[in-house]
Amino acid sequence: MTLSLDAVVEAPGRIFFDALRRRLTGSLHTHDEPGFDDIVSPWNLAVAMRPAAVVVARTAQDVVETVRFAGAHGLTTGVQATGHGAERSLAGHILIMTKGLDEVTVHPEGWARVGAGVKWAKLVAAAAPYGLAGVNGSTTDVSIVGYTTGGGVGPLARTYGINADRVRAFEVVTGDGVFRRVTPTEYPDLYFALRGGKGAAGIVTALEFDLIHMPSFYGGAIYFDGADAAAVIDRWRGWADALPEQGTTSFAIFQLPPLPEIPPPLAGRMTLGIRFLWTGEPSEGARLLNQIREVAPVILDDANLRPYTEIDHVHADPVDPMPVVDPSILLNGFPAEAAERLLTVAGPGSGSPQVIVEVRHLGGAYAREGAHPSAFSHRAARFSVLTVGMAVDETMAAGTLAHAREVFAALADWDTGGVWPNFGVPHDAVSARRSYDEPTLARLREIVDTYDPEGVLQAGAYTRAVA
Ligand SMILES: Cc1cc2nc3c(=O)[nH]c(=O)nc-3n(C[C@H](O)[C@H](O)[C@H](O)COP(=O)(O)OP(=O)(O)OC[C@H]3O[C@@H](n4cnc5c(N)ncnc54)[C@H](O)[C@@H]3O)c2cc1C
Known part of the structure; x- marks a missing residue:
């Protein structure tokens, strides 16, 4: 049993x-x-x-x-x-x-093999001497395998798509206790399920994936006072939509605590960060970002031509462990009315308790299916919205979550009903239906039944909850 x-x-x-x-x-x-x-x-x-x-x-x-x-x-x-x-x-x-599965081998011809416990930070450092980089997420502090099994959408997404589409091979232990090597041609069903299905179909022990040539990039973030958020976001909407695929961008409304480690212009107040990563000619990236710089006074300018090893500057995510509530939704559009409604619940004077309210612009290579089908749904989503708030105790967690729901209710007219598995781990029937479209869910269910008939892997239990 x-x-x-x-x-x-x-x-x-x-x-x-x-x-x-x-x-x-x-x-x-x-x-x-x-x-x-x-x-x-x-x-x-x-x-x-x-x-x-x-x-x-x-x-x-x-x-x-x-x-x-x-x-x-x-x-x-x-x-x-x-x-x-x-x-x-x-x-x-x-x-x-898996943190003891710590192998990192970078092949100078453009691919890497990593153990399941390896964080992106280690790969970034190992690949940089060859001018190579991985298609990582907003922080290099997460594991490559955890990120990639959920699809993996980061600050290179519009140019290079999701990292799951760059996987050459997995080594995996399925719920029946068998070790397998999985490629597009060996166990193609598992190759489908492990790219988007997180750990439902197996526990990955090693991953081999393609890298990109990217010794440096133009980008980072520029920050404005919260009072300028409406004007800057208004410009950002049209600007982001017109960006070529070499540009990936997001904005975040920050309320960072007044701590010594927070840069003084950002500490203890509401600010707006515009994040930008440009994979084309740096001077063109600078020209484009100047169109946002000119909207209002920039209180901190952290965008420049920089080595890829400084990739964490784009999102400047927190690194130290902390108690957070961080729900997310996906949108099919972000018109002026959506921006207005968002600022009413999460902008200046709203009383928002969130530390971060982030909107990412999608499209480009993100929207295109990879060379092989995968369990990653939601390519058609145009924006993602994430709120991150503190949850020091249950009362605070409940308050933070209730406010996040107000944010999402304000954007309900554009909500696709979906969520990335990385931003809302599927664990029951409701979360599973948000993470996957129906055909994907049915296929995942079949694959889990085949390789884990006794239901040993906790991560696959949701597929049975929707049966
Ligand atoms: C600050 C922050 C920023 C983030 N930014 C992004 C982003 O830009 N883009 C994005 O897509 N996601 C992002 N995420 C989400 C992140 O990718 C997921 O939380 C991911 O699951 C983290 O993987 P982990 O292994 O480090 O975490 P863990 O909590 O250790 O693992 C989480 C889950 O990943 C799966 N998993 C982990 N290891 C294995 C394995 N060996 N085999 C099979 N499944 C496994 C399992 O389902 C596991 O429950 C972010 C998260 C945080 C906290």
């Missing part, structure tokens, strides 16, 4: 797991050991992880052993690299941590 997600269970203790511990190269820690909470603590501190045990895998075989052990004992397994996308407590079950 497989125990249900987050069921309240009497967690098995040390002795129960001894047989598994003996088979591992990595380590195993049970919930009754000192220091356990620190080991399982995710990046998003608002999610309390409560697994019965955690396996810190050193090899793909460790993952095989753990999945087989779980299957044999009616347990489920979940996977965590950094905990940036932590959603479920995994109460009573086995958490596989």
Whole structure:
């Protein structure tokens, strides 16, 4: 029997797991050991992880052993690299941590092989000496595998699309405990499911993917006082729509705390950041961004020609672990009326509690299907909207979430009803239907049933919830 997600269970203790511990190269820690909470603590501190045990895998075989052990004992397994996308407590079950799968090999001819625990930051540093880069997201602090299995939409999206479309091969352990190498021609069904379906169809142990030639780029962010948000966003809307595919842009309404590590112009007030990454001729990127610079006084200018290793300057996402609530929606348009409504609930004088309210402009290469079909839906979405607010305790979390819902209600006329799996991990019937269109969901369900008939992988449970 497989125990249900987050069921309240009497967690098995040390002795129960001894047989598994003996088979591992990595380590195993049970919930009754000192220091356990620190080991399982995710990046998003608002999610309390409560697994019965955690396996810190050193090899793909460790993952095989753990999945087989779980299957044999009616347990489920979940996977965590950094905990940036932590959603479920995994109460009573086995958490596989991949941070020990840390191989990074950059092939100078333009591709890389990475272990499942590797963050983008490590790849960026390893690829830079060859003038190469990966198509990463807004922060290099997340794992490449976690990001890519959810599609992966970042500040290069309009030029280079999603990273899932750049995958050459996965090495993966499926829920039946079998290690497989997956390419467009070997297990094409898994190749489909692992690109967008997150961990539903298997636990990836290594990934091989194409890089791009990009030693430097023109871009970063320019910041304005919140009082100028309406005028700047108004210019941004038409400007973004006219951008060639070499340009990817977003804006964010920030309310950053008055802390010493925050640049003084941005600390303790509402500001607006316009993010921009230009993959073409730098002087043309500067000319284009000047059209936004001229709208209002720029209080901090952080856009320039810079080495790719400074990619995190574009979004300037937080790095330290923190408790956050960060829901998201996708839009089919962002006309003047949408901008007005957004500013009414989240702009100056609105009383918004959100630290970040972000709108990303999509289209370009993002909108085109890759060379092989994938489980990534929502190519037609034109904008994504994300709110990030603090969730120090349950009352604060509820308030932050209630306000996020007001933001999304204000934009309801343009809401596609969808969400990226990376920005709202599918975990039940409702979230699954938002993450995937119906044919994709049906195919994912079939694939999960084939490779995980006993339902050992916690991440695939939602496919059965919609059956
Ligand atoms: C500050 C911040 C910025 C972000 N920016 C972007 C962005 O620009 N674009 C974007 O697309 N996403 C973005 N994300 C979302 C991020 O890509 C997802 O949260 C992603 O899941 C993080 O992966 P992780 O492995 O680091 O996190 P974890 O919490 O460790 O893993 C999250 C999930 O990823 C899957 N996963 C992880 N490892 C494996 C594995 N080995 N095998 C199979 N599945 C696995 C599982 O479903 C797991 O539950 C951002 C998140 C944060 C917090």
